[in-house]
Amino acid sequence: MTNVQHQRRGARGHRGAGTLLLSPALVITGAFVFVPIVLTAWISLHEWSMYTPMSEMRWLGLDNYEALWASGNFRSALWHTVVYALMVVGITLPLAFLLAMLLYFPSVRGRHVVRTILFATYVVPTIAVALVWGNLYAPGYGPLDQMVMALGLDSVGWISDPDVALFSIALFNVWQMLGYYTVLLIAGLTQVPAEVFEAARIDGAGWWRQTVSIIIPLLRPTLVFVAMIAVINSIQVFDPVYLLTQGGPSDATNVLTFEIQRTAFQFGLAGQASAMAMSLLLVLLVLAGTILAARRLRGTR
Amino acid sequence: MRRLARIGAVVGLAAAAVFPLFPLYWMFISSVKSPAELSEIPPTWWPRELTFDAYTTVFDVVPFGSAMANSVLIAGVGTLSVLVTSIGAGYVFAKYRFRGRDALFWTLVGTMFLPPIVTLVPLYWMVSSLGLADSYLGVLLPWLANPFGIFLMRQFCLDVPDELIDAARVDGAGELRILWTVVVPLLRPAVVTLAVFAFVYYWNSFLWPLSVLQSDDKFPVVLALSQLLSYATSVRYQSVVMAGALVASIPTIVVFLLTQRVFIQNISRTGVK
Numbered sequence: 001m002t003n004v005q006h007q008r009r010g011a012r013g014h015r016g017a018g019t020l021l022l023s024p025a026l027v028i029t030g031a032f033v034f035v036p037i038v039l040t041a042w043i044s045l046h047e048w049s050m051y052t053p054m055s056e057m058r059w060l061g062l063d064n065y066e067a068l069w070a071s072g073n074f075r076s077a078l079w080h081t082v083v084y085a086l087m088v089v090g091i092t093l094p095l096a097f098l099l100a101m102l103l104y105f106p107s108v109r110g111r112h113v114v115r116t117i118l119f120a121t122y123v124v125p126t127i128a129v130a131l132v133w134g135n136l137y138a139p140g141y142g143p144l145d146q147m148v149m150a151l152g153l154d155s156v157g158w159i160s161d162p163d164v165a166l167f168s169i170a171l172f173n174v175w176q177m178l179g180y181y182t183v184l185l186i187a188g189l190t191q192v193p194a195e196v197f198e199a200a201r202i203d204g205a206g207w208w209r210q211t212v213s214i215i216i217p218l219l220r221p222t223l224v225f226v227a228m229i230a231v232i233n234s235i236q237v238f239d240p241v242y243l244l245t246q247g248g249p250s251d252a253t254n255v256l257t258f259e260i261q262r263t264a265f266q267f268g269l270a271g272q273a274s275a276m277a278m279s280l281l282l283v284l285l286v287l288a289g290t291i292l293a294a295r296r297l298r299g300t301r
Numbered sequence: 302m303r304r305l306a307r308i309g310a311v312v313g314l315a316a317a318a319v320f321p322l323f324p325l326y327w328m329f330i331s332s333v334k335s336p337a338e339l340s341e342i343p344p345t346w347w348p349r350e351l352t353f354d355a356y357t358t359v360f361d362v363v364p365f366g367s368a369m370a371n372s373v374l375i376a377g378v379g380t381l382s383v384l385v386t387s388i389g390a391g392y393v394f395a396k397y398r399f400r401g402r403d404a405l406f407w408t409l410v411g412t413m414f415l416p417p418i419v420t421l422v423p424l425y426w427m428v429s430s431l432g433l434a435d436s437y438l439g440v441l442l443p444w445l446a447n448p449f450g451i452f453l454m455r456q457f458c459l460d461v462p463d464e465l466i467d468a469a470r471v472d473g474a475g476e477l478r479i480l481w482t483v484v485v486p487l488l489r490p491a492v493v494t495l496a497v498f499a500f501v502y503y504w505n506s507f508l509w510p511l512s513v514l515q516s517d518d519k520f521p522v523v524l525a526l527s528q529l530l531s532y533a534t535s536v537r538y539q540s541v542v543m544a545g546a547l548v549a550s551i552p553t554i555v556v557f558l559l560t561q562r563v564f565i566q567n568i569s570r571t572g573v574k
Contacts, residue, residue, distance in 0.1 A: 017476030018397045021389035025409075025446045028386065032424060032443035033412050039423035050426055102313045114318045116561050121321045123557040125505040127523040128546035131530065132328040135539060141342040143327060179321060180568075187569035207306075235416045239507045243527055257418040257508070264422045265512055277419045284414070 037281070044274035051268055064275035074276055076251060077259035080166060084255055085234035087170040089227050092181055096226065097219075099178070100185035101211070115186070118179030126176065130240040133172045134159070137244075159244050162252035169240050169253055177233060181226045188222025189215075228291075235280070256280055328550075332356070332543035339539050355540035356548070362532050364518060365545060368525035373552070375437060375510075375521055376503040379444040383499040384492060386446040391454025392480055396466060406455065413448040417508060425512055435515045444503060450495050453571060457491035458484065494567035497560050501553045522549040 044064055046057040068074040099118065103111050121129070136144050137158035145155050158168045196214060216223070238257040241247060247254035247262070256276065264273035331339065333351045359365050394406045424443055425434070433439035461484055469479045485492065507523045514520060517528065526545055533542040557564065 014397075014470075014476045018393045018399070021476070021480070022393040025386040025390035025451055026405075028443075028446035029409055029412065029448065032427075032446075033415065033420060033448075036420035036423040036427065037415075039426070040420060043422060043426075050422060054426065054430075098313075099317050102310060102317065108307070108310050108314060110314065114314050115565065116558075117318050117321050119561070119565055120554065120557060121325075123501045123505075123553045124325070124550045125523050125526075125546075125553065127505070127507050127526050128550045129324060129328070131526065131542055131546045132324045132331075134530075135331060135543070136324060136327060138536075141344055141536070143344060143346075146343050175321065175324065183565055183569045232414050232416065236418065238418075242507075242511075243530065257416065260418050261421065261508065261512065264425075270422050270426075274422050277422065280416065281419050284416075288414075 040274045040277050040281075043270055044278045046271045048270045049268040050264060050270035057271075060271065064271050065279070067272065068275050068279065073251075073254070073259060074279075077254050077256045077276075078279075080252070080254060081235060081237075081256045084166055084170050084237060085231050087167060088173050088177075088234045089230045091170070091174050092178055092230055093223065093227055095174070096178055096181040096185055097223070099182040100189060101215075103182065104186050104189045115179075115183065119183055120179065121176050122180045124176075126239040127243060129176065130172065130243045133168075133175075133240065134244045137168055159253075160249055162249045165245055165249055165252045169237065169245070172240050173234070173237060177230065181230065184226050184229075185219065185222055188219050191222075192218045235284075328543050328547055332540050332547055334540055336537035336540065340536050352540075355544035358541045359529070359545040359548065362541065363525050363528050363545075364520075365522070365525055365548070367518060368520050368522040369548070369552075371437070371519060372504055372521040372523070372549075375440055375444075376500050378437075379441055379503040380496055380499040382441075382445040383447045383450045384496060387450030387454045387495060388480070388485065388488070388492070390446075390451045391456075391458050392484060394451070394455040395458030395461070396463070406451075409448050410452045411448075413452065421508070421512060424509075428513060434513060435519065437519065439513050440510050440521075443509070447499060447502075449571075450499065453491060453495050453498075453567075454488070456571070457488050461487050490563050490567055493560055494564050497556055497564050498568065500556055504553050525549075 043057070045059065045061060047060050047064075048054070048057040103115055136142055139145060139157060139160060140155055142158070144158060148154075148156055157164055159165045192215065196218065197210070236257055237255055238261065241253050241255055241258045242261075245253040247258050260273045260276045260280075263269050263276065330346075330348050332355050333353060334345070334348045335350060335352050338345055338349060390409075394402065428434055428439040428442060431439075431442075433442065465483055465487075466479055469483050474482070504521075505523060507527075510521050510524055511527075514524065517525070520528070526542075526549055529542050529545050533539055
């Protein structure tokens, strides 16, 4: 008897059990992910404070969306999020690649310890380490400022200077996520057959050539995956902003997640907040669609 | 040249270890400095005298002990539920055939990439209309299942040989029994990985509990920490904040260190598959 036949018969016989096993996950995800997406769309068309009953919602049509584009707040929050994501990806990806190469190739003792240490920052509560970074960033007496001044440079307003604050929040994210991305890239490197490197070495390709023309192209799927995760992760930045800057100074770190949360929960403007959330979702869907289309195009070529 | 490369690698590795460790080191030494030493400029890079007073003070200024207990409860129940729902769903998605299976699976997994902020407002509304605002159950409801968990379990269930399951079926074992006695033992590394992932994720989550909970006796420890910040208006009290941050981090760090080999290996596999 072939496997397929057997499996089919099994599936028919055990349908009840299958439903039982699958439905909890389906019901919960349906109720607390898919229903809320639809509700967000619905609320975004209304004027509503979430602290009053839903019966007091007032229909607005697309007015909330028009108001969004008219208000500088949403546009600047969107812009800050884009800049933040670019900084995070731009710093993390090369660093993580370098570290992955360093941890994968040379047979130096202690590699595994370093890998564990690097990854450990990912499991420490963001709020706890954001408190520490607030301390590291302290003006004048903070250790980072001390280092900078020891180099003979001026004190940096890490989280008080509007030109620097968003970068400081990004640097914090780099610190926390670097190990995670490095580990993903190491896993990608293990997928590259060893013969490829051997062949390149016999051909006399130098270290740099080997990296640029062999490793990076072979690693591209993992690099793209890591970049994607880093972007998704960047959109969610909230904890350090809430704790360290409250969106300031002068709105320089007001990112989307923070702006949406405070519009809804502090200002009570659930309709507006939902319009922002929907706009974010639409942007993400367009991005995802573009990536998928590009991949399909490449596939057919 | 070779020697030079080797030295470079060692230096690079040392830097790679110092960068993540320094803030954690700073957290520790700031928690054991005396108030007088904390207000010194420039700061001391190694504490002159150690005092552990901050570790008792932190339990006095905010209800830190009950906050730790709240976190254990919320993260613990969330983790258990994620394990149960993910193993069941992952097994069915890997080993059952039904129409629309793959579409359903990838739709579920796609929500992994949905930023939580998109559904925050209606989730709050749903939870509060159920009368569950400001309650543990309210925090837990959307945490009872997790798309990453379903994805992870399905990937690992794919590796379970069909022959084993078929043999058990021929022996007349029921599906739940097969899952529990045949499949789950083979999934042990995946179960450990998901348990650590879920526990760390829920322990560290801030945005959702912040939005749902109001009374501080229900706060998980990350919310208690953010309250501590308002207490630490003076640099003299930084030791209390740092002690709190350190205590709050211990459970996740311990859980991670105990399982790090399996955890890192399996988490990294998700990126390759």
